[in-house]
Amino acid sequence: MQGFQMDLVSEHRLAEMTPVEKVRFIIDEVKEGKILVLEKGLSPEEEASLIEMTMTLIEPDGFSGIEMESYPGEVDTSIFGRLLKKNTLKTRMTVIGPADQLKTLRKDRNMISALISTQK
Amino acid sequence: MGVIRKIKRNFADLFKKLFKKQNARIGIYGPPNAGKTTLANRILRDWTGDAMGSVSHIAHETRRARRREGVTIKTNGGSITLDIIDTPGLATKIDFHEFMEQGLDENESKRRAKEATEGVIEAVKWLDNLDGVILVMDATEDPFTQVNVTVIGNMEARSLPLLIVANKVDLPEASPSTIRDAFPQHPMVSISALEGKNIDTLYEEIAKRFG
Numbered sequence: 001m002q003g004f005q006m007d008l009v010s011e012h013r014l015a016e017m018t019p020v021e022k023v024r025f026i027i028d029e030v031k032e033g034k035i036l037v038l039e040k041g042l043s044p045e046e047e048a049s050l051i052e053m054t055m056t057l058i059e060p061d062g063f064s065g066i067e068m069e070s071y072p073g074e075v076d077t078s079i080f081g082r083l084l085k086k087n088t089l090k091t092r093m094t095v096i097g098p099a100d101q102l103k104t105l106r107k108d109r110n111m112i113s114a115l116i117s118t119q120k
Numbered sequence: 121m122g123v124i125r126k127i128k129r130n131f132a133d134l135f136k137k138l139f140k141k142q143n144a145r146i147g148i149y150g151p152p153n154a155g156k157t158t159l160a161n162r163i164l165r166d167w168t169g170d171a172m173g174s175v176s177h178i179a180h181e182t183r184r185a186r187r188r189e190g191v192t193i194k195t196n197g198g199s200i201t202l203d204i205i206d207t208p209g210l211a212t213k214i215d216f217h218e219f220m221e222q223g224l225d226e227n228e229s230k231r232r233a234k235e236a237t238e239g240v241i242e243a244v245k246w247l248d249n250l251d252g253v254i255l256v257m258d259a260t261e262d263p264f265t266q267v268n269v270t271v272i273g274n275m276e277a278r279s280l281p282l283l284i285v286a287n288k289v290d291l292p293e294a295s296p297s298t299i300r301d302a303f304p305q306h307p308m309v310s311i312s313a314l315e316g317k318n319i320d321t322l323y324e325e326i327a328k329r330f331g
Contacts, residue, residue, distance in 0.1 A: 044273030051212055051270065052244040055237040058214055060230045065213025068266045072303070073273050091273075099213035107264045109302070 002118050004035060004101065011040035019043070023050045027057065030066055030098055035116060041070040041091035050096075067102040069112045070094035143190065144330045145203045147246055150256035151267045152209030155287040159256055159313040160186075160206040166319070167191050172206050184208065184235075185242050195324050200331040207246055208239030210267040247274050252281040252330045259286040259294035259310065263302040272303060283329045284308040285322065290315050 007029065014022055023046060029036055042050065047068070054066050071092040095102070095112055106113040148156045160172040172186055185207045192201045214236050219229035247253075255271050257263050275282040284303060286296035289310045296310035309325050311318045 044270060044277045047266075047270045048244050048247060048274055051210065052241050054212060055214070055240045055244075058233070058237050060216050060233060064215040065211070068212050070266065070269060072264065072269055073276070099215070107262065109264070 004033065004116055004118055006035040006037065006116075008037045009039060011038075014038060014040065019046050019049065022046060023053055026050060026096055027053060027066075030096055031057070031063055033098055033101065035095070035097035035102055038094040038096070041073075041094035043091060044073070063098075065099040066096055067099045067104060067114075068094065068096045069104050069107055069114070071112070072109060143201050143203050144251040145205065145249060146252050146254060146326075146330055147205045147207055147250045148254045148256060149207055149210060149243070149271050151258070151261075151265055152211060154209065154256045154258045154261075155313045156209065156256045157206055159254070159285065159287065159311075160188075160204060162313050162316060162319060163193070163204060164188060164191065166323075167193055172204075184239055185246055193323050193326055195320075195327045198327060198331060200327045202326075202330065205246055205250070207243035208236065210243055210271065211236075211240055212266055214240070247271075250280065252283070254283050254285055254326070256285045256287050256313075257299050259288050259296045259299060260291050263299045268303075272306070281329050282306050283325060285313075286310040287313050290317060 017025060022042065026036060027050070041047075047070075050066075050068070057063055058065055073092060074090045095114060097116070101117050103115045103117070104112065105115050148160055150156050157172060164170050164172050168188070168191060170188075172188060185205055187203060187205045189203045190201055191204050192199055214233050216226075216229040216233035219232050220226060224232065253271060253275050255268065257268060272282060284299060284306050286294075286299045286308055288294055289296055290312035294310075296308070300308050307325060307329060309318065309322045311322050313319075
């Protein structure tokens, strides 16, 4: 049977990892050809680290990078969020997969439409 | 961001406030082909008579971050001196085949792809060393890209000023209002860096936002 594997990763699972572990986990899974849907997205710093590490692994005729889409973050307007100040940005669901298999067709503030191909 | 880096940044901010540091390091960010180098060249030509680098329709023409220190912009509201960093286009994927489609041979395409990946790494690292960002978006393209979301998220998480530039409004299909609607929490100026349209408004906004 030809197909692709899609893993839906809970917020709890990612919360147990350090930022470095999260980035490593995502890249390892995506390099195996899996599509990941993260219940809660990454922090902006983690997203930047993921882009940076992805770039170190790109190879001609091999890994060409990742397709990553998330909804824009939302500002935490709760009293607790405002008290913490630096952590007021709430991340939202993120889809990540190999760039040669996952293609974003359309995206807006609340919807991501993606095409997943089984052919590389 | 690590605890030590946070402490260093807080000290740097305090030092800057105490001694009123004059130069602000401003990075020009955005996806490939949004017009970052065209804008950097426009700013430099207008205020120093010089240029930053070459531009091309082929993505990732800028593959190393380029920095120009001490660019003073004078407006009605005062003046501001900036260190301007023109960064390579941020991307989450780079495929050498796309360069070949633009007419480059395989070896040149692979070389360019390798340099582009190094450039993206450098651009991400620069995010840690900036006082603010001018985020250039192509007004003819969908603004909800991962690159835009990542840069905006980083600036918001660090409480640093951000100015969105909706570029290429000289093109008939440009829709700057789509960008404004997408990110209403940040100031935006619509310009044509190529033609200089609305560029004075941009300078006013730069002085206001980063001054």
